[in-house]
Amino acid sequence: MDFMNLFVIAVGSILINNFVLARFLGICPYIGVSKKLDSAIGMGFAVIFVMALASLASWLIYVYLLDPATNVWSTPDHPVDLTFLRTITFILVIASLVQLVEMMLQKQMPALYSALGIYLPLITTNCAVLGVAVLNIDEGYNLVESLVNGIAAGIGFTLALILMAGIRERLELADVPKPLQGIPIAFIMAGLMAIAFLGFSGLSVG
Amino acid sequence: MNLGEVFTRGIIKENPVLRLALGLCPSLAVSSSVFNAIGMGVSVLFVLIMSNLLISLVRKGVPAKIRIPIFIVIIATFVTIVEMVMAAYAPGLFKALGIFVPLIVVNCIILGRAEAFASKNGPVASIVDAVGMSAGFTLALVLIAIVREVLGNGTISLPDPSNPVVAMAIQVVPGSFEPILLFMLAPGAFITMGLWLALFNLLDARKAEKKKQETIQASFQRSK
């Protein structure tokens, strides 16, 4: 039962409400880093990793420090509502997390760092990461659900990114009208992909 | 560069969305209605003016090493102010924009202007830059929204003059035409954006071509 619920969340974030193609999150890296398949894969895995960590960290901070119903400052008689600090704490957590991951990778796993390193600084301003943190709270997910949603959102982003990179590598050889070359045609392709992904909205899971 | 140029640059030549491809997420997500597009534009205008101004004022005292975190804190503060004020006074708009209000924090236009302009220029120029860039951003959003709303819903929704925080939809396409729903959905957003970008590319190429012709002609006449 519980597993089914997690499965529904995962399928929802990967296919039905794909972060890029249905929720419009992470469009900048989606257009910017999808020219080459290699870099798309690198970026994708970096995002999955950071999203998973950001989901955990932001959930813990929200529940234990901000939410008046559960945070450590509140007593039943004197709730301390710090939810107005949500945006500012989340973005700071994500920015520091990205820095931390970068430093750790550099020291501990230089091979992985050389593969993902250059994409990490770009992730701070990837709105999909902050987006998933905020959505986890808005949807009222618990810790495990948040983690699953974070990973699934990252997978959904990576899926869209890799598909797009595959298309754009072939587009290089195509005879595209001059004004449409580059970013415009990428958007039109994204539109066609979004139509395909609309098909998943008929899936009724759960 | 004079102030007039700083202002107009953001609207056409360096339009953040249509020329520089920045701030794409909100341009796609909130452009299903003109009213929402304007609401997002005004929110960005406020955040950008305030953050540009503040960053420009403190730019000499900020240690270079922690420049970016400080910018982020400043921007996040103003975004949260927008969130609270909008929730209090324009709850309908707040609901419609949803998650994209807090996400103004990661709108690359704002951090980009802080880093590229406000941290290097005085407060007056920074405000002018902020107004120009947000005007360009709003223009792009409204252009996308007009196409999507007219084709997808047959209406244009503008702020109600008697109560500007509420939308007033004006039917522009006769009700007997079935609207093209696709334009309201995600694919329509992507396709509309792609076509606007292509149009701006085309205009830009024409202009460059014209300029080239003129210089050729001028040099030709001189040589005669």
Add this chain to the structure above:
Amino acid sequence: MLVVRLGAILMFITALAASALALINKSTAPIIAENKAKEAQLARMEVTASLGDVTFDEVTTEDGMTYYVVKDQQGSVVGYVGTAYGKGYSSTVETVTGMDSEFHIVGMKVLFQQETPGLGTKSQDASFLDQFSGKLAQDVKVRKDGGTIDSITGATITSRAVSNSVQVLAREIEASVAANKSTVPEGLNLGTLGAENQDEVEPQDGQGGEE
């Protein structure tokens, strides 16, 4: 020492930002809360308009759900109002539903939805919501699920979310009412909800078709 100094500067700026926000929050929070309360009250009045001049008594069930018992000026129960939460396409659709004392729907209002832009808003249209009037709340279903409600074109999931959540809400209220009352009205017996309903529902369904 540089690290400490930089850390201190960052700390100071963050503290400053947090205090500024706390200050503004203090003045906007009550307005936001008031907006919400006013909106909820207005919605309750709107969906029970056909029941006449009424008052609302808040009831919280053991599971933490809140609903309102609608009473007329003489203090007798004329209906119930509650908010239904249905998982839609991309958001949780909140529908305030008014029912008479026999759980026939008398009014509905979608309070919140963040479904597909343009399509989701259609769930707030009278043409969709009016279909529910007079139907037995526990039995509203979209046509695709064998019910009588026509889905919004292109937004079946939203339509289904609304009708299914209203169904669940009605059942929960019914159960709570039954549990609270010592004299259980006919057909509203808590223990045999499922079975009893099936019988009671059939004639209502036919009535719905005639309308």
